[in-house]
């Protein structure tokens with residue numbers, strides 16, 4: 001008997017194949033299991049999905065044993081996204097989170113002040129974004145666990161000191177990332193890479209723009225990289241350009257915020273549902289409750305629809321700011 005899989009199922013399967021982490025895979029598999037047509041022709045496949053799920057859950061339990069140094073690099077994700085801050089010694093990495101997050105990293109006028117990554121939460125409008133301060137990137141040494149922390153980030157802030165040849169600093173950073181098989185990319189380009197490589201969106205930040213001659217150095221730095229990357233001067237110490245920086249961070253994360261409402265009630269605009277750009281009504285349902293996906297019949301939408309309260313199907317792509325009423 002043919003399996004007769006629906007387009008929704010095939011789409012869910014594609015998401016499963018694209019999932020990078022075990023929790024992401026589990027989430028995608030849950031959707032597949034919920035929406036797979038339940039008839040004789042899919043019996044075998046349903047069995048396979050079940051055992052795959054069991055294996056994934058086992059994998060999640062069986063955390064590999066890691067050394068203490070490596071453990072320090074295992075930063076629990078919190079908030080809408082995780083952004084990792086990278087730079088050479090003394091570039092001012094720790095000065096930034098001390099000012100724009102709830103965490104405080106030690107700031108020192110000497111290099112190698114920061115010895116392990118320190119997460120903090122940065123508020124942007126109605127969102128909390130995690131910013132992770134890190135020990136400096138070194139030329140000849142990488143702490144175990146550091147490459148993984150970077151690879152798993154949603155985006156990077158590459159920070160250079162404008163008082164000390166910023167173009168050269170950035171070239172070193174990019175080279176070190178290359179050695180970890182990480183490709184920093186700008187807003188638009190997501191190149192296809194060889195197996196084992198990851199590409200991560202990055203913002204180039206020139207710090208210490210308050211210092212003498214820093215803006216001259218910034219001009220050169222900007223001219224050198226502006227075709228490919230978003231670039232911004234800041235002063236972590238004096239608090240210059242923080243609002244622009246936060247906006248740039250949100251832009252590069254490739255996420256959207258939508259809001260759900262119950263019929264007859266207003267949406268709570270303080271509680272966004274955070275989704276990847278390109279997500280559908282079905283993804284909205286999944287993020288509210290996994291059982292909703294199978295039961296979902298249609299949604300009504302305010303915002304990107306042709307008119308307020310337009311009825312849309314589960315594969316409708318939602319946009320930033322949409323208000324969505326799910327109907328079961």
Ligand SMILES: Nc1nc2c(ncn2[C@@H]2O[C@H](COP(=O)(O)OP(=O)(O)OP(=O)(O)O)[C@@H](O)[C@H]2O)c(=O)[nH]1
Pocket residue numbers: 087088089090091092093094095096106107108109110111112113114115134135136207208209210211234235236237238
């Ligand atoms: N003028 C100026 N100095 C800054 C600025 N940001 C940081 N500094 C100074 O740069 C030095 C290093 O700052 P940190 O924030 O500790 O730098 P870091 O990159 O975390 O250093 P490591 O942890 O050692 O890698 C300190 O003396 C800071 O006061 C800035 O915006 N302007």
Ligand SMILES: [Mg+2]
Pocket residue numbers: 093094095105106107113114134135
């Ligand atoms: Mg530091």
